[in-house]
Amino acid sequence: MRLLTLILALSFCSVGSCNGQAVPEFNSRRAFSYLEKQCSFGARVPGTTAHQRCRDYILQTMRSTADHVSTQPFLHTFGQPAHTVTATNIIANFFPQQKKRVLLCAHWDCRHWADQDPDPEKRTMPVPGANDGASGVAVLLEIAQLLKQHKPPVGIDMVFFDGEDQGTSADDRSYAKGSAVFAKQLLPSYRPLFGILLDLIGDSDLQIFQEMYSIEYARPIVDQVWQTAEKLGIDAFVPKPGYAVFDDHVPLLERGIPCIDIIDFDYPYWHTVSDTPDKCSPESLEKVGKVVLHVIYTL
Numbered sequence: 001m002r003l004l005t006l007i008l009a010l011s012f013c014s015v016g017s018c019n020g021q022a023v024p025e026f027n028s029r030r031a032f033s034y035l036e037k038q039c040s041f042g043a044r045v046p047g048t049t050a051h052q053r054c055r056d057y058i059l060q061t062m063r064s065t066a067d068h069v070s071t072q073p074f075l076h077t078f079g080q081p082a083h084t085v086t087a088t089n090i091i092a093n094f095f096p097q098q099k100k101r102v103l104l105c106a107h108w109d110c111r112h113w114a115d116q117d118p119d120p121e122k123r124t125m126p127v128p129g130a131n132d133g134a135s136g137v138a139v140l141l142e143i144a145q146l147l148k149q150h151k152p153p154v155g156i157d158m159v160f161f162d163g164e165d166q167g168t169s170a171d172d173r174s175y176a177k178g179s180a181v182f183a184k185q186l187l188p189s190y191r192p193l194f195g196i197l198l199d200l201i202g203d204s205d206l207q208i209f210q211e212m213y214s215i216e217y218a219r220p221i222v223d224q225v226w227q228t229a230e231k232l233g234i235d236a237f238v239p240k241p242g243y244a245v246f247d248d249h250v251p252l253l254e255r256g257i258p259c260i261d262i263i264d265f266d267y268p269y270w271h272t273v274s275d276t277p278d279k280c281s282p283e284s285l286e287k288v289g290k291v292v293l294h295v296i297y298t299l
Contacts, residue, residue, distance in 0.1 A: 027142060028289075035277060055088055062144060067096055078167075094158070122273050130277045131280050132267075136201055142289055161182065192257060197260065197263075201264060203281075210240065215241055221260045224295060242265065
C-alpha cells in the first residue's frame with residue numbers, strides 16, 4: 001500500500017485543565033454496561049437480526065446525546081459463498097458550530113467466523129465481539145454522555161464503522177470497508193485536527209503499544225496520547241512501537257486525516273468464540289476513556 005507522509009503541528013495544554021476547562025470523570029461501570037448491552041444482542045454480523053438490533057441501539061443512544069446523527073448505508077459483500085448485505089456507518093456530530101474538530105471512531109460489527117479459534121469445530125461460528133468491537137463502542141458511548149453535559153474546547157465527530165471485520169488474511173483491503181466508504185465520501189472541506197480510533201481496548205490484561213502506521217503517519221498524536229497517559233499514571237499505555245495493523249484508521253490516513261489506532265492487539269481471544277465480556281474489564285475501558293477525555297478537554 002502507498003500512504004502520503006503527513007506533517008502535523010498541534011498545540012496542547014498540560015493535563016488536568018486548560019483555560020479553566022475541567023475534564024469530566026469517566027464512568028467505568030456505565031461504559032461496561034454499554035459493552036454488555038451490545039453483546040446481549042448476539043454476534044453483530046452484518047445482515048443478522050443481532051446486527052440490526054445493535055444498530056438501532058447505537059442510534060437511539062446517540063440521538064439522546066449528539067446534536068446531529070446520520071447513517072451512511074453501503075453494500076457489503078463477504079463470506080463463503082459470498083453474499084451481499086446492507087451495512088451502516090453511524091455518524092454523530094457534537095457542537096457543529098465549532099470549526100476546530102476532533103474525530104473519534106470505533107467499529108461496531110462482529111466477525112462472521114471464528115477462524116482463530118483453537119477448536120476447529122468452532123471456526124465456522126461467529127465471534128461474540130466483546131473486546132473486538134463492543135469495547136471501543138462502549139467507550140465512545142460513555143464519552144458521548146459526558147460531551148452532552150460538559151462542552152469541550154473543540155467540536156467532536158464520532159463514527160461507528162460497520163463492515164470492518166469480515167476480511168481475510170490474504171487481503172488487507174477486505175477489512176475496514178466502512179471506513180473506506182466514509183473516507184471516500186468525505187467532503188474535501190472536512191479537516192479535523194486529528195482522529196483517534198479505538199479497537200480491542202477492553203482486555204482485562206491491558207497493554208497498549210504504539211501502532212506502526214500511527215507512528216509513521218501521525219506521530220504527533222501518538223506522542224500526545226502516550227504522554228497524557230504517562231502524566232495520568234496510566235501504565236497500560238506502553239511508549240514503545242508494537243504492531244502494524246490494517247485497521248479503520250488506514251483509509252483515513254490515506255485521505256489525509258491524521259488518525260491513530262489505540263489497540264491492544266495482544267489478545268488471546270481475538271477472532272475466537274471466547275471473545276466474551278468476562279475477558280474484559282471496566283477498569284480497562286476507564287483507562288482508555290480517561291486518556292481520550294484528557295486529550296480532548298486539554299487541547
